[in-house]
Amino acid sequence: MAARLRVDAVLVQAVIAGALSFAHLHDLAAAAGQDGWKAWAYPVSVDLLLVAAWRRLRSDGPSRLAWCWFLIALVASLGANIATAGFLNLADPPALLRLGIAGWPALAFLGGTLLAHSAGHRIPDPPAPAPAPVAEPDSTPEADAEPEPRSAPDSEPAPTPVEEPPALPASAPAVPAVLVDHARKVAAEYRDRTGSPIDTDTLRARLGVPPHLADAIAAHLA
Template sequence: PVSVDLLLVAAWRRMRTDSGNRDAWLWFAIALIASLGANVATAGLLDMTNVPAWLRILVAGWPAIAFLGGTLLAHARPATPQPDHAPEPVPPPEPVAEVTVERASEPAPELPPAEPTPVVVQPEPTPQEKPLEPAPVVSVASVPPALMAHAQKIADVHRARTGEPIDAETLRTRHGIPPALADSIALQLA
């Protein structure tokens, strides 16, 4: 009974996935006839003590027949549907008009004026005097105003707590900036 039912299920699945498969219809019909025959035989219409030889041979060979049918159905390649007509060409996409969006201009936030960079002016030597050795020029890096304002706040808090101006190392530690930038800011804050 299990082989009959499994063959019916396998044939039905193959018919659903590949409707033009004649083998699936054939195996479905064979399994359906075997199922009906087994039900009729066990219903009492057949004398089970005197079974004909051809029926015994058929019942004995049924598992092999069901296995063959199930294997053929499971390993059959599905038919690839052939298109009835050539595929329609896909029209090219229509060009999309470019859209530009203008933003209203926002006024820039007012920033405090940056302190001018100190310039070291060296006096020119007079002809009678011996030329002096040039003084070392301290370069002050350009610091963005927002960063400078934040550093000023940190320096003010430090001065309020300790009573001393902030040094470059403390500024670097609290601000999280590189040493060269901390030195430049410390010079501008002094």
């Protein structure tokens, strides 16, 4: 409720100030010899130029063009308010005032045209940074060649190679320990009965597992 009252008060104040400025501009134009509808057209022209310049400032940002015509319209409106307050003899206005009132339509037309059709000044977006170059691997023969193993001295015996169990393939499925123990029992029973190690197909048939899992279990039993 308080916000609504505040907005209404601002609007009422704007209407009152606009009406007073409108009347002062009309009186000044009428005193300068512009009678009839022409005297009413002057305040409309001044206020429209002021609004157009302010809208340009709000939409496109600060610019010399918009500020120039905003100040011209503001001086015209403020000057009319001051002139009608008794600082000038409106019964016999000076020639400079008559000259300004007579030249205002052309000046306002020029300002409105420039504000409506000139391109707004916008700051261009900064260019996107270029991607960093990717270092290519060294493909020279010296880099690809593997270092040759050094031969052991004649006075030292060559180390006996240690046989390691075959490594499981990287994509081999995980086999539960319980299933491996059961497979060992089946393989031992087969070796005792036949005298030869069990093959993968027989192991798969005895355990009832898919081929890829049978290969993984056989790798554990090797």
